[in-house]
Each structure stands twice: as C-alpha cells, then as structure tokens.
Amino acid sequence: MKFEKVYRYINPNTYINIFSKPHWYLEIQPELKEFFYDYDGIRDNKSTKWLDTRSEYVTMICEFLKANQILLASFGDDLDNDRLPIDAIVIHHSSTPPDSSIDVINTLGLIRLYAPYYSQRKNKEFGQPIWSNHTYKNRQTFVAYHYIVRQDGTFEHILQDAQIGWHCGDWNHNCRSIAICFLDDLKKVPPTRQALQTAKKIIRTYPHCKLLGHREVKLSTLCPGSLFLGNEGWKNILL
Numbered sequence: 001m002k003f004e005k006v007y008r009y010i011n012p013n014t015y016i017n018i019f020s021k022p023h024w025y026l027e028i029q030p031e032l033k034e035f036f037y038d039y040d041g042i043r044d045n046k047s048t049k050w051l052d053t054r055s056e057y058v059t060m061i062c063e064f065l066k067a068n069q070i071l072l073a074s075f076g077d078d079l080d081n082d083r084l085p086i087d088a089i090v091i092h093h094s095s096t097p098p099d100s101s102i103d104v105i106n107t108l109g110l111i112r113l114y115a116p117y118y119s120q121r122k123n124k125e126f127g128q129p130i131w132s133n134h135t136y137k138n139r140q141t142f143v144a145y146h147y148i149v150r151q152d153g154t155f156e157h158i159l160q161d162a163q164i165g166w167h168c169g170d171w172n173h174n175c176r177s178i179a180i181c182f183l184d185d186l187k188k189v190p191p192t193r194q195a196l197q198t199a200k201k202i203i204r205t206y207p208h209c210k211l212l213g214h215r216e217v218k219l220s221t222l223c224p225g226s227l228f229l230g231n232e233g234w235k236n237i238l239l
C-alpha cells in the first residue's frame with residue numbers, strides 16, 4: 001500500500017498486517033486507549049509530540065479506511081431495530097479543525113465509538129469484524145451524526161431519520177434523537193453565523209423535537225462547548 005502522507009512518529013507499514021485481521025482493533029488497544037478512548041478534547045496538558053502522534057494515527061487509519069484496507073464486516077445485524085419515535089435533537093461539535101474532511105469524522109467514529117464497543121467482552125460482537133449497518137455514498141459509514149454543518153453553512157446529510165447515530169453515549173437518547181454536529185472546535189467560541197442559520201433550518205424540519213446539547217445529556221462532556229448554555233448561550237439562537 002502506498003501512503004499519501006509522510007509519517008514522522010509511526011510507521012504505517014507495520015499496520016498493514018494488523019488491519020487485515022477481523023479483530024484489528026484489539027491488537028491496537030494500547031494506542032487506541034492512549035489517544036482516543038474517553039478523549040473529549042479537554043486534555044490540555046499533552047505535549048506537541050503526543051498531539052502530533054495522535055493526529056498521525058487519525059491520518060493513517062483514514063488512509064487505510066479510504067483504501068479499503070481495514071477488514072470490516074460486509075453484513076450484520078440491523079442495529080436500527082431499536083429506533084424509537086424521535087423527540088429530541090442533540091447538538092455536538094466535532095472538536096476538530098473546521099476544514100476536517102468527512103473521512104476524518106468517519107475515522108474518528110470508527111475508532112472512538114465502534115472499536116471500543118467491539119472491544120468489550122460483555123458484548124456479543126466482541127472480537128468480530130465491525131459493522132455499522134449504515135452507508136453513506138455507497139460505503140459503510142461510522143459517522144455518528146445525522147447532519148454535519150460546516151463553518152460556511154454547507155452541510156452533509158449522513159444518517160437518515162430511521163437510523164440510530166451512536167453520538168451521545170446513552171443508547172436510549174441515541175434511539176430517540178437526531179444528531180447535528182458543527183464541524184468546528186467550539187470549546188471557546190460560538191459557531192459561525194452561517195453555520196447557525198443552517199442548523200436552525202434543519203432544526204425547523206423537526207418541529208416536535210426538544211433541543212439539547214450533548215452536555216445536557218452526558219454531564220461529563222463539555223460538547224458542544226462552553227458558550228452553548230446560559231442566558232447569552234448560542235442555544236438560544238437555535239430555539
């Protein structure tokens with residue numbers, strides 16, 4: 001396999017064999033634990049090297065994924081059978097640079113959501129090839145959001161209403177909600193005016209849903225950022 005990026009901290013060739021195994025995610029547990037599990041973007045004491053290495057992992061797995069060089073399941077259970085009537089919209093931010101590609105968001109979904117689920121011995125899927133039951137643009141997708149809104153106000157409609165996004169860390173809420181994610185890092189800034197307008201238009205197409213930030217569902221996360229709630233919070237603009 002030929003790699004587009006030049007890697008400094010990791011050697012992607014050492015992963016070719018690993019990603020060809022159905023349980024590849026078990027073989028890279030130390031790396032996944034170090035860089036991705038329970039990581040919500042608020043660790044701020046990490047060295048530049050740590051951040052660069054983490055970034056290289058994302059790029060590398062993204063390259064493997066795009067080249068179809070990660071073994072995944074080609075069929076599996078219909079995980080959307082648990083879908084409930086939709087009564088909520090949950091707002092997220094990607095906590096990534098705003099020019100991140102959908103492929104990067106897809107990669108993060110695979111390694112931060114699906115890999116840890118398939119790595120738990122208590123789940124019947126433990127050790128099996130990963131299956132999301134969702135496709136986007138004719139490929140299996142691991143994006144957890146129904147909509148991804150960019151800074152310029154353009155958006156991607158990834159998951160359909162009947163599909164469950166693995167987005168808020170709580171299965172009941174996932175089953176009954178639509179997820180909208182701002183492709184941006186909103187820890188300390190609000191979304192752009194254009195992005196807010198687009199999100200507002202999407203929200204209006206679900207008139208019976210209550211609006212929640214991820215942090216209102218899962219108290220341990222700051223997603224979608226520190227300026228979402230409160231009297232001056234940008235949640236008010238979306239209501």
Ligand SMILES: [Zn+2]
Pocket residue numbers: 091092093167214223224
């Ligand atoms: Zn979130």
